[in-house]
Amino acid sequence: MQMTAAEQTAEQAEADMKQEEATPEETVKKSGKRKLVAREERATVGEMAVENPRMSCRNVDVYYNFGEKKAINNISLDIGRNEVIAMIGPSGCGKSTFLRCLNRMNDTIEGCQVKGEISMDGKNIYDKDVDVVPLRAQVGMVFQKPNPFPKSIYENIAYGPKIHGLVQNRDETDELVENSLKRAGLWNEVKDRLDQPGTGLSGGQQQRLCIARTIAVNPEIILMDEPCSALDPIATAIIEDLIDELKQEYTIAIVTHSMQQASRVSQRTAYFHLGDLIEIGPTDQIFLNPLHQLTEDYITGRFG
Amino acid sequence: MSPTQLLLTLLLLTAGGFYIGRRQAFAVSSTKGGPKVLHSRPTYYGSLTALWCAVPALIVFSFWLAFESSVITDIMIAALPEDIRTLPADRLNLIVNDIRNLVSGNIVGGKISPAIQAAADHYRSMKATSHAALSVLVVALAIVAILGIRKVISPALRARNHVENVIKVLLIACSTLAIFTTIGIVLSVLYEAIRFFQIIPISEFLLGLEWSPQMAIRADQVGSSGAFGAIPVFLGTMLISAIAMCVAVPIGLMSAIYLSEYANKKFRSVAKPLLEILAGIPTVVYGFFAALIVAPFIRNMGANVGMDVSSESALAAGLVMGIMIIPFVSSLSDDVINAVPQSLRDGAYGLGSTQSETITKVVIPAALPGIVGGVLLAVSRAIGETMIVVMAAGLSANLTLNPLKTVTTVTVQIVTLLVGDQEFDSPKTLAAFALGLLLFIITLILNVIALVVVRKYREQYE
Numbered sequence: 001m002q003m004t005a006a007e008q009t010a011e012q013a014e015a016d017m018k019q020e021e022a023t024p025e026e027t028v029k030k031s032g033k034r035k036l037v038a039r040e041e042r043a044t045v046g047e048m049a050v051e052n053p054r055m056s057c058r059n060v061d062v063y064y065n066f067g068e069k070k071a072i073n074n075i076s077l078d079i080g081r082n083e084v085i086a087m088i089g090p091s092g093c094g095k096s097t098f099l100r101c102l103n104r105m106n107d108t109i110e111g112c113q114v115k116g117e118i119s120m121d122g123k124n125i126y127d128k129d130v131d132v133v134p135l136r137a138q139v140g141m142v143f144q145k146p147n148p149f150p151k152s153i154y155e156n157i158a159y160g161p162k163i164h165g166l167v168q169n170r171d172e173t174d175e176l177v178e179n180s181l182k183r184a185g186l187w188n189e190v191k192d193r194l195d196q197p198g199t200g201l202s203g204g205q206q207q208r209l210c211i212a213r214t215i216a217v218n219p220e221i222i223l224m225d226e227p228c229s230a231l232d233p234i235a236t237a238i239i240e241d242l243i244d245e246l247k248q249e250y251t252i253a254i255v256t257h258s259m260q261q262a263s264r265v266s267q268r269t270a271y272f273h274l275g276d277l278i279e280i281g282p283t284d285q286i287f288l289n290p291l292h293q294l295t296e297d298y299i300t301g302r303f304g
Numbered sequence: 305m306s307p308t309q310l311l312l313t314l315l316l317l318t319a320g321g322f323y324i325g326r327r328q329a330f331a332v333s334s335t336k337g338g339p340k341v342l343h344s345r346p347t348y349y350g351s352l353t354a355l356w357c358a359v360p361a362l363i364v365f366s367f368w369l370a371f372e373s374s375v376i377t378d379i380m381i382a383a384l385p386e387d388i389r390t391l392p393a394d395r396l397n398l399i400v401n402d403i404r405n406l407v408s409g410n411i412v413g414g415k416i417s418p419a420i421q422a423a424a425d426h427y428r429s430m431k432a433t434s435h436a437a438l439s440v441l442v443v444a445l446a447i448v449a450i451l452g453i454r455k456v457i458s459p460a461l462r463a464r465n466h467v468e469n470v471i472k473v474l475l476i477a478c479s480t481l482a483i484f485t486t487i488g489i490v491l492s493v494l495y496e497a498i499r500f501f502q503i504i505p506i507s508e509f510l511l512g513l514e515w516s517p518q519m520a521i522r523a524d525q526v527g528s529s530g531a532f533g534a535i536p537v538f539l540g541t542m543l544i545s546a547i548a549m550c551v552a553v554p555i556g557l558m559s560a561i562y563l564s565e566y567a568n569k570k571f572r573s574v575a576k577p578l579l580e581i582l583a584g585i586p587t588v589v590y591g592f593f594a595a596l597i598v599a600p601f602i603r604n605m606g607a608n609v610g611m612d613v614s615s616e617s618a619l620a621a622g623l624v625m626g627i628m629i630i631p632f633v634s635s636l637s638d639d640v641i642n643a644v645p646q647s648l649r650d651g652a653y654g655l656g657s658t659q660s661e662t663i664t665k666v667v668i669p670a671a672l673p674g675i676v677g678g679v680l681l682a683v684s685r686a687i688g689e690t691m692i693v694v695m696a697a698g699l700s701a702n703l704t705l706n707p708l709k710t711v712t713t714v715t716v717q718i719v720t721l722l723v724g725d726q727e728f729d730s731p732k733t734l735a736a737f738a739l740g741l742l743l744f745i746i747t748l749i750l751n752v753i754a755l756v757v758v759r760k761y762r763e764q765y766e
Contacts, residue, residue: 110569133656148651149652150670
């Protein structure tokens, strides 16, 4: 059964209320029953590997400032096909940095070094013979703040396909623009004003425009870096619905600060802490029965 | 007291006023629970007292000094003997000048008659009286103001608001000063230009194809018919500016793109200031460079390929002027390109754009309004440039678009028309003002366009 984001929100709220009803003693008893991995332990807990992964990361280290600052420490993680994987954790824990490694966006940051192996469909994307340009066309990215180009709505979508030569003439471009906007659920709102600047749309519409722009170049993987953090709850719900639909065709990795959002949209969740991948597993398990003390601390709001 | 001493006294009184006002504020508040009950901080009460002490006194002081001399002179003339008083106005002026010189102890031509000596003494005594009266008035005004304000000071007095209002008026005065100066300049140029257009019809000036601003001084003089067609001069300006922009815009823009998009921090921190030093070289030095190195070089090159190049050419001046303008274009464009948010670049890279696609299709279009504004500012600079053209492009007003020929520009003609001894009623001299007016209008229009363009698109990507 396909639940809408609104229904999921309601259900989550109900679950939250139930949790609140539990007395402190019960919580202690409940957590006392399970044996949690101690806070000091930093090795990844949970099953990080999946069968036939789309992307596979092994022993990834990331340094900023030419090696002065280590941002990510020995992370190994698989991203499966057609799954939504959520990355959560307190600010500065390296989840965005990790996400930006997956399409080599970190190359644009001066002094950023990536070590280890990140492969897509078995091919290491950090190999010398890999060109970042086609890679980024395959691994699209949606950013925290909506960043439409200061061009018309039409041009915003047409830009990517044009530079990659995916469209030959005006008719094909028109069709692709319409399709992309429809898939992003924006078509009905903007079809009469395609020639107006994309920056004139509302925040939620801008973010859907950016998603439409990303899927217009037909990527295989979409990375989303806190795509809803600048949006109101209604716009957030629309985008979460969209993510649900997109996962039929794409693999999606999403960084989010909202645990409700992670639990609503993802199948697997990874918890990051100070550059370490602490725990990875099915979303239900992470939120209901975490294995690591730090994960439990974070999702119960004890810190972070 | 002399005016200087009086000013110093007033300064002391003002300082004293500040101190007294501040003390009074503490005094009136001490019985009611300390400075907290005051509406404003004690310093504001001091400032208010100081302002009331200084400003009215200064106004009286300056008006008095402005009118003192003419009033005293009038009184003195009225007291002169009948035979001198009834002299024609210009003779009378000479005598008044003599008297003034006598008063200030300068050497006076001719003999000094007793009448004049008496008038000088009269003048001197009146001046002394006037200064004494002024001193008394100013000091009294200042002291009365201090005492008055001291009495008014109470915790409810809104001293801060009063002081801030005064400061606001001061700020307004400063900001309008530049505007009024501009208006004054325009009016003075306009007035002289109208005098020119009374002699030479405006249509001839705007549409004439020949520029030869020589007027016959005597009727029988040869070869000085005078022609005041501005077109060749403006065409020269356009030609040289166009050459300069052809050099400056591509080089400046590309260096800006390199500095902001490709160069690493270290290179940028060295190269940008160095590039800006180019803007600090005096234009006359560029002029040497153009006249002594570039122009002969171009002439020799032309001779080598069998072309006739004059030793002063539009090309030489334009090239060097272009070099001079590079820092304008590059520095302004660099700032604008840097102001384009990184998120736009990320967005473009995230779609798989190459760096050059990102720059040409996303960053430059976003920065374009600012770049256009910078280029238009550079154009106004090129149009107004004089020194390089004087030295490298020559003085003869040829109606030509050939950059290898000698041409002249508006600013150069203005300089040559006004250098040396001039009579200010001949069209030759007045033509300079007409040229200046037209040039002013053209650069004004360019600046307005630049402002409109920049303002219209400024916030587009935010």
